[in-house]
Each structure stands twice: as C-alpha cells, then as structure tokens.
Amino acid sequence: MNKKRIIILSSLAALFFFSLIPCHHVLRIEAARKNRPVFVHIVRPNDRFSTSYIHSVELCPVREYFKIDKNFRIVLYETTFSSCNTGLPTTLSGDEKFYNDGTHLRISNMHRILPQLDLWVNEKYDNTLTLGEGRILKLPSLAGDTLLKVTVERLTFLEFLYLKARTFE
Numbered sequence: 781m782n783k784k785r786i787i788i789l790s791s792l793a794a795l796f797f798f799s800l801i802p803c804h805h806v807l808r809i810e811a812a813r814k815n816r817p818v819f820v821h822i823v824r825p826n827d828r829f830s831t832s833y834i835h836s837v838e839l840c841p842v843r844e845y846f847k848i849d850k851n852f853r854i855v856l857y858e859t860t861f862s863s864c865n866t867g868l869p870t871t872l873s874g875d876e877k878f879y880n881d882g883t884h885l886r887i888s889n890m891h892r893i894l895p896q897l898d899l900w901v902n903e904k905y906d907n908t909l910t911l912g913e914g915r916i917l918k919l920p921s922l923a924g925d926t927l928l929k930v931t932v933e934r935l936t937f938l939e940f941l942y943l944k945a946r947t948f949e
Contacts, residue, residue, distance in 0.1 A: 804940045805852045809909075809930050811923035812898070818922040820943040821911060823932060825850045828912060831897070831919075834905045838863040849893075852932050856892040860884050897930035 809819040832843040845858040879886045901907035907919040
C-alpha cells in the first residue's frame with residue numbers, strides 16, 4: 781500500500797471515530813405517534829425558548845417560558861395567560877410569584893424541571909415555539925395536528941447530521 785493511500789485511510793478512520801463521540805446537545809421535536817423527528821436544533825446551557833397556544837377551553841393565549849439548565853434539562857421558569865379558569869394554573873409552589881398586570885396573569889420564579897414536553901398541536905390553537913429572541917416555528921406545520929414530543933438529547937456528529945437531513949429545515 782502506498783503512503784498516500786495510508787494517509788487517506790487513516791484520515792477517514794479518524795474522522796469516523798471522532799464523528800461517533802457525543803458532541804452536541806439538541807432540542808429535538810418528534811411526531812410522537814410516528815416516532816419521526818421533525819425538528820432538531822443545537823442548544824447550550826441558558827438557551828431559552830417559549831411555547832404559545834390558544835387554550836382549548838378558555839380560548840385565551842397562553843405562553844410558557846423555558847430554559848436549558850447547565851445539566852441540559854428543560855426548565856419551565858414562567859407562564860403567562862389572560863384567564864384563570866379551567867385547566868390553567870391556580871396554585872403556586874415554593875418561591876413562585878403570581879402577578880396580575882390588568883391584562884395578563886403571570887407566574888414567575890418557577891423552577892419546574894421537565895424530562896420532556898408533550899404538546900398536542902392543532903392549527904386552530906396557533907401552537908408556536910419561539911427559539912431565543914425570535915425564530916418562530918408554527919408547530920402544526922412540522923407534522924400536522926398531532927402529538928409532538930420535545931426533548932433535549934446528546935447526539936454524535938453523525939446522528940446530528942442524519943437528523944438535520946431528515947427534518948429538512
């Protein structure tokens with residue numbers, strides 16, 4: 781075997797080996813019933829995102845605010861809504877604070893760690909996910925009116941590339 785071929789094969793082997801090492805934490809959204817990924821986005825500690833929807837009973841807007849903690853867990857830290865009736869928060873835990881500014885109700889100082897988010901999305905309830913300061917995803921456009929599962933996972937570089945290719949975003 782010539783020297784050039786050895787260098788190429790060694791480089792390919794090294795690239796393959798390093799591509800198997802976990803290197804990215806991602807926010808992954810999958811269509812739960814089909815077990816099909818529909819969105820993947822690299823996250824870091826302190827990254828923030830929010831979900832919003834029209835509550836199915838009260839027909840009022842609800843927005844939930846999340847952050848990724850240093851252990852790459854999803855943490856709910858605030859919720860806002862404009863009605864406090866059926867199916868909406870009414871009790872506080874720990875050091876949580878409740879505010880009424882006249883047009884919106886807000887629960888802040890929350891620290892609820894969630895292993896995953898399960899979101900029933902439907903076009904008529906205007907389900908959205910906002911990343912950071914402004915990228916807005918209309919959730920029903922990812923997989924239709926269905927159950928979506930949102931998780932944070934650690935992926936290898938190859939897994940990340942594969943999911944990015946499958947989600948076409």
